[in-house]
Amino acid sequence: MLEDTVKKILQARVYEAAHETPISPAPFLSRRLNNQILIKREDLQPVYSFKVRGAYNKMAMLSEEQKAKGVIAASAGNHAQGLALSAKKLGVKAVIVMPRITPDIKVQAVRARGAKVVLRGDAFSEALAHALELIEEHGYTYIPPFDDIDVVAGQGTVGMEILRQQTGRLDAIFVPVGGGGLIAGVAAYVKYLRPEVKVIGVEAEDSACLKAALDAGERVVLDQVGVFAEGVAVAQIGEVPFSIARDLIDDVITVNTDEMCAAVKDIFEDTRAVSETSGALSLAGLKKYIQQTGAEGETLLCINSGANTNFDRLQHIAERTELGEQREAILAVTIPERPGSFKKFCRTIGKRMVTEFNYRYADPEDAHIFVGVQVKPGGDDRAELIRKLREAGYPVEDLTDNELAKLHIRHLGGGRPKEHFEEQVYRFEFPERPGALMNFLTHLPADWNISLFHYRNHGAAYGRVLVGMQVPNGDRGHVEEYFDRIGYRYWKETDNAAYRLFMA
Ligand SMILES: Cc1ncc(COP(=O)(O)O)c(C=O)c1O
Numbered sequence: 001m002l003e004d005t006v007k008k009i010l011q012a013r014v015y016e017a018a019h020e021t022p023i024s025p026a027p028f029l030s031r032r033l034n035n036q037i038l039i040k041r042e043d044l045q046p047v048y049s050f051k052v053r054g055a056y057n058k059m060a061m062l063s064e065e066q067k068a069k070g071v072i073a074a075s076a077g078n079h080a081q082g083l084a085l086s087a088k089k090l091g092v093k094a095v096i097v098m099p100r101i102t103p104d105i106k107v108q109a110v111r112a113r114g115a116k117v118v119l120r121g122d123a124f125s126e127a128l129a130h131a132l133e134l135i136e137e138h139g140y141t142y143i144p145p146f147d148d149i150d151v152v153a154g155q156g157t158v159g160m161e162i163l164r165q166q167t168g169r170l171d172a173i174f175v176p177v178g179g180g181g182l183i184a185g186v187a188a189y190v191k192y193l194r195p196e197v198k199v200i201g202v203e204a205e206d207s208a209c210l211k212a213a214l215d216a217g218e219r220v221v222l223d224q225v226g227v228f229a230e231g232v233a234v235a236q237i238g239e240v241p242f243s244i245a246r247d248l249i250d251d252v253i254t255v256n257t258d259e260m261c262a263a264v265k266d267i268f269e270d271t272r273a274v275s276e277t278s279g280a281l282s283l284a285g286l287k288k289y290i291q292q293t294g295a296e297g298e299t300l301l302c303i304n305s306g307a308n309t310n311f312d313r314l315q316h317i318a319e320r321t322e323l324g325e326q327r328e329a330i331l332a333v334t335i336p337e338r339p340g341s342f343k344k345f346c347r348t349i350g351k352r353m354v355t356e357f358n359y360r361y362a363d364p365e366d367a368h369i370f371v372g373v374q375v376k377p378g379g380d381d382r383a384e385l386i387r388k389l390r391e392a393g394y395p396v397e398d399l400t401d402n403e404l405a406k407l408h409i410r411h412l413g414g415g416r417p418k419e420h421f422e423e424q425v426y427r428f429e430f431p432e433r434p435g436a437l438m439n440f441l442t443h444l445p446a447d448w449n450i451s452l453f454h455y456r457n458h459g460a461a462y463g464r465v466l467v468g469m470q471v472p473n474g475d476r477g478h479v480e481e482y483f484d485r486i487g488y489r490y491w492k493e494t495d496n497a498a499y500r501l502f503m504a
Contacts, residue, residue: 002192014056017046017089021040024270029269034296043304048078049078050182050305051077052086055143074128094114095116145181146180172250172298172301175282176305179241186303187245200250202252202286261321277309280304284324320406332368349389352385358409368502404427423451423494425466427490448469449469451470
């Protein structure tokens, strides 16, 4: 079976549309992390991601009759662009169905490559359903993004190039995982020829469908999927990729949003390439591997799988980078509300750089301050700082890993109600489309009072919203029944320490 896959990879037709991409050394990172770190540059493909390899190979294998009828896919991402380019090269008609909320920049990119774009539905599932209808009607051939042996074989050419280009020492290859097409192809090729080279999958912790499948011993469907790394936001690992990869890969590492953002910066600093978050995912996993194993002097390679990011997203990525590097501690510290006490607090902090500071008068006794402080990477320095503050008599709450604190509270300069009232606070992910807020509001009973509302655009498909509500007594036990009907993801935050200290 492994040999069959390797043969398919060797025979894959990709170079009529894709480039053989170089491996870049990462000298800054290598020095910093005491290992030789290499980056396979799939961001340099003509569509800025590796996805063109699988799409082209699959399409090149179609019969003349299939090609004459045309191909179709439902995708707003890198697969759409890979497919559009492949179709153009092969002279095949391509139809791409995208949800109506797809940013115009992506629609234009696909149209510019000559594909026909059909906008349909609000969610991906509706776009997919429409694609299936069009297949019935016109006899198009569906080109899957990952769950297909010819797609896997096309992606496997990344592994083939890596072994050809890096003939010397190679200890491990880190591969980003969405539906598993890339890792299945890479693992098959690498394990067949150099089984001693570790192949390690890296997933975003809120879309870790491969890890879930390996833990369960079978493919499972995740209840919810985080969309921060759009390229890998997949709820279930593909059947074909899983059957190939499950026994070949050495490990799966999961990373969080901040770790991905930090890796985007690392790649930029060593290569000047701006990768998308999914593109930098594998580097985030590589760094975690070094942290967990204490590896030194090894040669470790990660795949920068793509660079299709919205420009306005970069601000958010930059903001979260310090945290991902664990170079910033976010703390809530209570100091006495009297002259001179802030100065005394700063003296306790010492020479460390204060990166953020938020405070608003609330009562005559205590002042709760929201403070960001630069610390050395790893958790030890932060722990030492907190110990020092507590020793000096300050109550400290560590908010460094607190999503509410990092997404919203840091941008709110107070807003505490004068008098005490019962308030329920929820954080939501709203789809970024017109009418999303009205839809939310019209689902709430008219006698609920909105007492807090904070929104921040991150240039992503989803907007983050913090809402406080005064809910009449009779409804208090049932608020989430209303939210479930709306269908947006939400988190109850009424008991969150950051909210209690700064807003309640
Ligand atoms: C940039 C990027 N990285 C990684 C992946 C994951 O690939 P796969 O679905 O084959 O696991 C994708 C998938 O679209 C992607 O666009």
